Amino acid sequence: MLPPAARVLDVGSGTGRPVAEELVAAGCHVTGLDVSPVMVRLAATQVPGAEFVETDVRDWTSPPQSWDAVCAYFPFLQMPRADTEAVLRDIARWLVPGGHLSLITVPMDAEAVPVRFLGHEVELTSFGAADLESRITAAGLWVLSTYSEVFEPDKPGAQPEEHLLITARR
Numbered sequence: 001m002l003p004p005a006a007r008v009l010d011v012g013s014g015t016g017r018p019v020a021e022e023l024v025a026a027g028c029h030v031t032g033l034d035v036s037p038v039m040v041r042l043a044a045t046q047v048p049g050a051e052f053v054e055t056d057v058r059d060w061t062s063p064p065q066s067w068d069a070v071c072a073y074f075p076f077l078q079m080p081r082a083d084t085e086a087v088l089r090d091i092a093r094w095l096v097p098g099g100h101l102s103l104i105t106v107p108m109d110a111e112a113v114p115v116r117f118l119g120h121e122v123e124l125t126s127f128g129a130a131d132l133e134s135r136i137t138a139a140g141l142w143v144l145s146t147y148s149e150v151f152e153p154d155k156p157g158a159q160p161e162e163h164l165l166i167t168a169r170r
């Protein structure tokens with residue numbers, strides 16, 4: 001699916017594991033973006049073969065058609081819906097024709113819902129599955145596949161949650 005030495009952008013790259021680490025091991029050139037300096041430091045230590053940039057993806061830009069693939073695993077949960085729509089349009093522009101977006105989120109019709117996450121109060125925003133698909137299409141991408149499964153965290157008291165994987169192509 002990816003060309004040799006593919007250029008892959010990982011939006012909300014977190015600790016760099018497993019996504020950036022596995023992509024680097026597969027020979028990809030990976031750039032991770034994360035707004036958290038702690039995450040960026042951790043990722044840079046754990047995955048020295050990738051580049052990590054401390055930035056809010058909403059403030060970042062890239063030349064058009066400069067990435068073979070973009071991963072976005074869970075960064076949109078912390079963004080207003082209009083910002084997610086704008087970033088999806090950016091991603092569509094940054095991808096080469098035929099390039100792929102791989103996105104994972106927790107699908108739900110929720111806007112700024114307060115939840116407790118790892119001991120902190122945070123607000124979650126997301127889309128239901130069909131709404132998210134239509135946003136991706138509106139951004140200029142073709143949805144190729146969707147896959148959903150229930151994730152069962154192994155932490156005491158943590159609730160199972162649905163994870164939705166959407167693969168799309170420019």
Ligand SMILES: C[S@@+](CC[C@H](N)C(=O)[O-])C[C@H]1O[C@@H](n2cnc3c(N)ncnc32)[C@H](O)[C@@H]1O
Pocket residue numbers: 011012013014015017018033034035036039055056057058072073074075076078079
């Ligand atoms: C739930 S973590 C997931 C990390 C990683 N993608 C994974 O699947 O393990 C979401 C990450 O997105 C980052 N993030 C959230 N909003 C962001 C933004 N506006 N720009 C860049 N990174 C963001 C957070 O700092 C966090 O590291």
